Amino acid sequence: MxxxxxxxxxxxxxxxxxxxxxxxxxxxxxxxxxxxxxxxxxxxxxxxxxxxxxxxxxxxxxxxxxxxxxxxxxxxxxxxxxxxxxxxxxxxxxxxxxxxxxxxxxxxxxxxxxxxxxxxxxxxxxxxxxxxxxxxxxxxxxxxxxxxxxxxxxxxxxxPPPTKWEMLSFVKLPYPKFSWIVKNFSEIKDNPYTSDSFSKGGKKWVLKVYPKGYSTPDSKWLSIYLYLADGEILKNDEKIYVQAHVKVEDPRGSNHLTCKLNWWFNRPSQSCGWDHFVSTAELRKSYLDKKDTLNVEVEFKVVSATNYS
Missing domain, CATH: 2.60.210.10 (Apoptosis, Tumor Necrosis Factor Receptor Associated Protein 2; Chain A)
Incomplete structure (x- = not known):
């Protein structure tokens, strides 16, 4: 033709x-x-x-x-x-x-x-x-x-008019920070050790620290991960974008250790973080105070929100 x-x-x-x-x-x-x-x-x-x-x-x-x-x-x-x-x-x-x-x-x-x-x-x-x-x-x-x-x-x-759609927005939160005081860090036996859950961007989250490392047992590194909290349900094909800064605070000054996180969370209990956030030697030297306390903070810069038809 x-x-x-x-x-x-x-x-x-x-x-x-x-x-x-x-x-x-x-x-x-x-x-x-x-x-x-x-x-x-x-x-x-x-x-x-x-x-x-x-x-x-x-x-x-x-x-x-x-x-x-x-x-x-x-x-x-x-x-x-x-x-x-x-x-x-x-x-x-x-x-x-x-x-x-x-x-x-x-x-x-x-x-x-x-x-x-x-x-x-x-x-x-x-x-x-x-x-x-x-x-x-x-x-x-x-x-x-x-x-x-x-x-x-x-x-x-x-x-036909569109009947299925999604509207994606990226939200800056009015209260973006969650601070976690981990007391008696050297005595922690759990690996991981989990924070209380907290709400940001309409979802519940937890921080987990791995004093013995995440992927290798008895590692000489501290691992830190951000997780969707247990029981947090996502809709079919729902995903959440998070841009955040995770910080381990320097108790003696301003030499805080900060890592940037950019990740799409698309399934329950999914995590994102770092195997080698800081070596355990450096951690004990610079980031534990005299009371053996570790201060961890996550600041959510952007969280996505999606509405579906």
Whole structure:
């Protein structure tokens, strides 16, 4: 099947008849004469397509007011009462116009590459230059047949409004920090050792420190991870983006140790953190106070929030 593509329209051939509406004319000359007192156009009866009512409009000698001189011009018009009585009040539709060619035993088709918005301010869309009159009127080409017969048609494919969507936002929290005082750190036997749960960005979280390391038993590194708290349920395919700073405070000055976290959490009890946050030697030297207390803080810079339809 051959086709011709311009910047705004697509032309092709098709065997299947138009599915929305067809106008079969048995006498083209009389058809043209009938439009002389109706601004050169013929209006079909109303028909239904996509739960809306439409009317097909043909200018058999072209719509001069829309740069259609020398061409057959074809349009469709939506019944405005269909818009008023239904939701939404604006309808997008793909339009494909047809002219039957008996010689090819196929339909010449032309369509706009863009969907068109029909609303109360603009109820009619179409193409002013569907087929050149010189081509159409030349009987050797096959568009006129059985004397003076011809056939026009249209397919209207109503684009359904979006019913599924998600709205993603990135929120800066008014109270972004959670501080955790870990007392008697050197005496902790649990690995990991877990903080109380806390709420940030509509979800509950916990911090976990691993005095003996996360991935390697008896590691010489302190590991720190941020977790979604136990029992925190995520919807199907829900995910939460967190941008945060996790800090181990220097109890003797301002030489705090800070790591940046950027992570999408997409399943319950998921975590993100660092195996080697600080060596245990450096930790005991610089980050435990005289009472063997470790101060850990997480500051949420950004938390995503997603609403779904």
């Amino acid at each position: 051959c086709s011709n593509i311009s910047s705004t329209t697509l032309e092709s051939w098709r065997e299947r008849p138009p599915s929305s509406y067809s106008i079969k004319v048995e006498n083209l000359s009389q058809f043209e004469s009938s439009t002389l007192h109706s601004d050169g156009k013929y209006l079909s009866r109303h028909f239904s397509s996509g739960d809306y009512k439409w009317r097909m409009i043909i200018y058999p000698k072209g719509n001069d007011k829309d740069n259609g001189s020398g061409f057959i011009s074809m349009y469709v018009e939506i019944d405005s009462t269909s818009l008023i009585s239904t939701t939404p009040t604006e309808v997008y539709a793909n339009l494909q116009f047809f002219v039957f060619n008996k010689k090819e035993n196929k339909y010449f088709t032309i369509q706009d590459v863009e969907s068109k918005p029909f609303n109360t301010l603009r109820t009619m869309w179409g193409l002013p230059q569907v087929l050149a009159l010189d081509t159409f009127n030349d009987r050797n080409n096959g568009y006129l047949f059985d004397g003076d017969h011809c056939e026009f048609g249209v397919d209207i494919i109503v684009v």
